[in-house]
Amino acid sequence: MxxxxxxxxxRHAQLVAAALQAFAEGGYAGTTTDQVARIxxxxxxxxxxxxxxxxxxxxxxxxxxxxxxxxxxxxxxxQDPTLHGLGHAYKQLLAERELxxxxxxxxxxxxxxxxxxxxxxCYGNLYTVVRELTGASPDEMRDFFAMGMLITVxxxxxxxxxxxxPPQPWxxxxxxSMPHAGEK
Amino acid sequence: MxxxxxxxxxRHAQLVAAALQAFAEGGYAGTTTDQVARIxxxxxxxxxxxxxxxxxxxxxxxxxxxxxxxxxxxxxxxQDPTLHGLGHAYKQLLAERELxxxxxxxxxxxxxxxxxxxxxxCYGNLYTVVRELTGASPDEMRDFFAMGMLITVxxxxxxxxxxxxPPQPWxxxxxxSMPHAGEK
DNA sequence: TGTAGTTGTTATTCACTGATAACTAACGAC
DNA sequence: GTCGTTAGTTATCAGTGAATAACAACTACA
Numbered sequence: 115m116x117x118x119x120x121x122x123x124x125r126h127a128q129l130v131a132a133a134l135q136a137f138a139e140g141g142y143a144g145t146t147t148d149q150v151a152r153i154x155x156x157x158x159x160x161x162x163x164x165x166x167x168x169x170x171x172x173x174x175x176x177x178x179x180x181x182x183x184x185x186x187x188x189x190x191x192x193q194d195p196t197l198h199g200l201g202h203a204y205k206q207l208l209a210e211r212e213l214x215x216x217x218x219x220x221x222x223x224x225x226x227x228x229x230x231x232x233x234x235x236c237y238g239n240l241y242t243v244v245r246e247l248t249g250a251s252p253d254e255m256r257d258f259f260a261m262g263m264l265i266t267v268x269x270x271x272x273x274x275x276x277x278x279x280p281p282q283p284w285x286x287x288x289x290x291s292m293p294h295a296g297e298k
Numbered sequence: 299m300x301x302x303x304x305x306x307x308x309r310h311a312q313l314v315a316a317a318l319q320a321f322a323e324g325g326y327a328g329t330t331t332d333q334v335a336r337i338x339x340x341x342x343x344x345x346x347x348x349x350x351x352x353x354x355x356x357x358x359x360x361x362x363x364x365x366x367x368x369x370x371x372x373x374x375x376x377q378d379p380t381l382h383g384l385g386h387a388y389k390q391l392l393a394e395r396e397l398x399x400x401x402x403x404x405x406x407x408x409x410x411x412x413x414x415x416x417x418x419x420c421y422g423n424l425y426t427v428v429r430e431l432t433g434a435s436p437d438e439m440r441d442f443f444a445m446g447m448l449i450t451v452x453x454x455x456x457x458x459x460x461x462x463x464p465p466q467p468w469x470x471x472x473x474x475s476m477p478h479a480g481e482k
Numbered sequence: 483t484g485t486a487g488t489t490g491t492t493a494t495t496c497a498c499t500g501a502t503a504a505c506t507a508a509c510g511a512c
Numbered sequence: 513g514t515c516g517t518t519a520g521t522t523a524t525c526a527g528t529g530a531a532t533a534a535c536a537a538c539t540a541c542a
Binding site for chain 2: 140141143224225234237245255257259260263264270273279284288290292
């Protein structure tokens with residue numbers, strides 16, 4: 115059934131993309147390597163062979179998500195190097211909610227020291243990048259990341275984002291106060 | 299080995315407390331009913347008998363966490379019915395980080411519809427309660443909950459709270475801008 | 483063409499986990 | 513005291529899931 119042979123590098127990238135999908139939905143512990151393998155169309159043992167272990171696959175996925183967010187912000191900063199500009203870019207990322215949610219799962223799994231280290235490194239890097247790009251003050255930075263977490267969590271809860279649930283009163287209330295929450 | 303016989307009600311409560319500990323550390327999928335049982339000092343099948351299923355146990359734990367946070371806020375509002383007062387109370391809750399983190403795991407597991415419903419109901423209730431207690435404006439509410447999520451996530455990542463990791467530069471930067479972050 | 487390296491597979495294992503069944507022991511009322 | 517009820521146990525199962533081993537097929541190149 116193996117239609118196409120890819121280089122290990124390409125397969126690696128494809129599997130990280132598949133893992134992003136799967137882990138975002140099920141979390142670290144709640145996702146099987148077989149699910150990831152099926153999405154990518156390869157066998158489960160091959161996933162393990164390429165990454166060594168499930169944990170390594172998850173770490174690679176976390177790094178990928180962090181890198182993608184960083185890249186998005188760097189691109190946005192070329193147009194508008196302010197927190198407002200980056201904030202707008204972040205909300206666009208809700209269309210690719212998996213990026214944000216997989217990080218959220220990383221925060222939750224931070225009790226595992228290896229994952230905790232990775233996720234703190236990732237967050238620290240993003241913090242540093244945003245500061246470097248915008249030169250914002252500590253207070254502004256704090257508010258920016260606070261709003262980012264709210265958006266992420268609301269996305270995870272399906273209150274915000276593409277496949278959001280039919281809105282309850284409290285949701286419209288909260289969303290009404292979000293900057294540009296309405297589009298799409 | 300069964301030292302003490304408890305009423306089903308008491309055992310129920312004790313098991314929810316144990317589940318809070320366990321689920322906060324491992325998340326929903328990453329925690330076994332046996333771990334919960336061991337903490338409470340009972341057998342694993344008995345946990346299932348009392349709650350019907352692992353999922354029911356988790357839902358009960360979510361409800362408990364939500365109720366505890368609500369109670370904390372109601373108590374705080376008697377002294378100082380402002381967002382500032384409730385915010386202070388919330389930061390105190392970091393001492394009992396499990397309450398916040400188990401909810402965070404709930405957000406992550408919201409893809410499971412049953413859990414998603416529960417977690418949205420819980421969040422909506424907390425939103426409504428805070429509004430009722432403080433009469434805050436939508437913008438203030440948004441900022442309040444945004445900051446709450448930041449605190450929760452930083453707690454989960456061990457950047458904030460009792461057993462925080464040795465601080466990196468970016469952490470001191472971010473924490474320095476947090477109101478009353480220093481105490482304890 | 484043969485052979486070495488790379489990309490993959492199937493078969494299998496072994497530990498674990500949620501759930502069920504069947505049994506046992508403590509408590510309270512009469 | 514004995515008998516129904518409630519609180520708990522041990523034994524067990526059926527399914528799952530990560531990881532290993534051994535093998536197969538494609539590619540490239542002398």
